[in-house]
Amino acid sequence: MIEQLRKDFPLLHKLVDEQPLCYFDSAATTQKPQSVIDAVSHFYQLENANVHRGAHTLSADATTKYEAVRDKLAQYLNVHRSEIVWTKGATDSLNLIAHGLSDMLNQDAVIVLSPFEHHANIVPWQQAAARTGAKIVVLPASKEGVLDHNASIKLIHKLKPAILSICHASNALGNIHDVKSLIDASKAYSTITVVDGAQSFMHLKPDLTQLDCDFFVFSAHKALGPTGLGGLFGRFNLLNSLPVYQTGGEMIDTVSFSGTTFRQAPEKFEPGTPNISGVLGFGAALDYLNNIERDALIEHEYALYQYLVSNLKNIAGVKIWGDTAHNIGVVSFTYKNEHHFDIATLLNTYGVAVRSGHHCTQPLMAHLNIPGTIRVSLAFYNNQQDIDTFISALIETIEMLEE
Incomplete structure (x- = not known):
């Protein structure tokens, strides 16, 4: 095979x-099957049009196919389509989350990370801590590069963190972390749990309903898809409680010079013309993965x-x-x-x-x-x-x- x-x-x-x-070097970016390459090329050659609100056939067809990939992704992760936000990638997703959750942080709040985090899951939280006075605490690990799971659980119970943000699998070492038990331990303290799934999305195909995290981020290019695209899952009510991250067209409900109202998630976080070809290419990548x-x-x-x-x-x-x-x-x-x-x-x-x-x-x-x-x-x-x-x-x- x-x-x-x-x-x-x-x-x-x-x-x-x-x-x-x-x-x-697949942890950096996976190679792309011909079907993904063809999907991107096909869009620009035969279907190119902007999505949403277009009255003409090309726009309507592009919108239907674009939104169908959101459905496909929701099914892959076992969540609802309204909980899927398209972004530029896992890094963009983590910045969106850290920015949005800053409002709930103060000088008494603790953000828990692991030693294995990619800079994209460290620096946004450092910036959030600098803005709010929150403290960052790192989970314990051995000198050989293995998370001390039992000590990590004990630390979570001791700290009662506001936020736990951890990679499902390490990009540097490949370690698979038992994030489910860490999430479960955090639930008693209403901790917001964030999982960096950039490396686990393709290899582990995580069931987010079973994982029970509040947020999950990924990058399409690490799962056979195009570069410049990724996204996040967020619980719908939690997503809608976040402030807007970037503003512009598409994500608005009404605009006047006296004020603006915004749409609900996921549109609330998707301003401007999206990466349509990337989404369609990623749809082909999901088809490929689902057929294996x-x-x-x-x-x-x-x-x-x-x-x-x-x-x-x-x-x-x-x-x-x-x-x-x-x-x-x-x-x-x-x-x-x-x-x-x-x-x-x-x-x-x-x-x-x-x-x-x-x-x-x-x-x-x-x-x-x-x-x-x-x-x-x-x-x-x-x-x-x-x-x-x-x-x-x-x-x-x-x-x-x-x-």
Whole structure:
């Protein structure tokens, strides 16, 4: 099945420096199947029109297809369509939420984050804390890069936080966090719970009704979709209690020079002409994901991850960081004192595309006391041959560095 699926991704067959591409940077952005590329192209070639309130056929058809993707996404996440807001991505979504929730914060409020957060789930809360006097507290984790779950639960009970905002899966290490139990622990204190699902959206297909969070954010480009698009789920009543984030057309009810009234969610947070082609492309991505047998996909990714980890552990000097028992398929490693950038640069000459650096998680790297890692992030379109090519290239790279 996987070899058949690989044929759907045109860039996987590209040569890099005359070497076959081995793409291991899906945590940064996934490759796109031809159906997604075609959906974007088809819109601009044959359907291009603005959505909402247009009286002509092209506009009406574009609106119908655009809003149908909202329905499709709501079904994917098991929520109501009125609770889905289109944004530019997870970063935009987190800024919207942090801005909106600032009104409920004061100098006695506590915002709880984890050490594993992407900068996009740190800096907006820092800005909110600076505006309101709220305090940020970080959950405990081991020096190996694993969340101390029991201690985190105890800390939540002690702090009774106003807000808990945590990634479902770490972009830097791949750790899957038991966010459900953290959310459940927070409910006793009416804590607003925010889940960064940028990495879990595709790999875990979270059921938000079961997860029971108040907000969930994601980026389309990390789930086979186009860049520049993402969104958030928010409980409808909670969404409508937030102040507007940006203003303009589309999100208004009435406008006069004496004042303006706004529409309800989700339109309240969707000013201006939206990323129509991106939404339609994302609709094609959701179709693609829904047509893959979920259990087979998870089984394949898990087997591939275990094969990668076992091969890396056989290389003396390699240290793997994070939780390898609960992981979405990301291996973040260092090799002795060699710089991560040097290793990644040499791997590129073999056609192996990995990410090096701090992965927008500088506080995490400081906690681990390392400058950065080499990150190998898998997706279902990878295969065992990719792993073999990578391991061979890494061994040769190490030999060159140690000459």
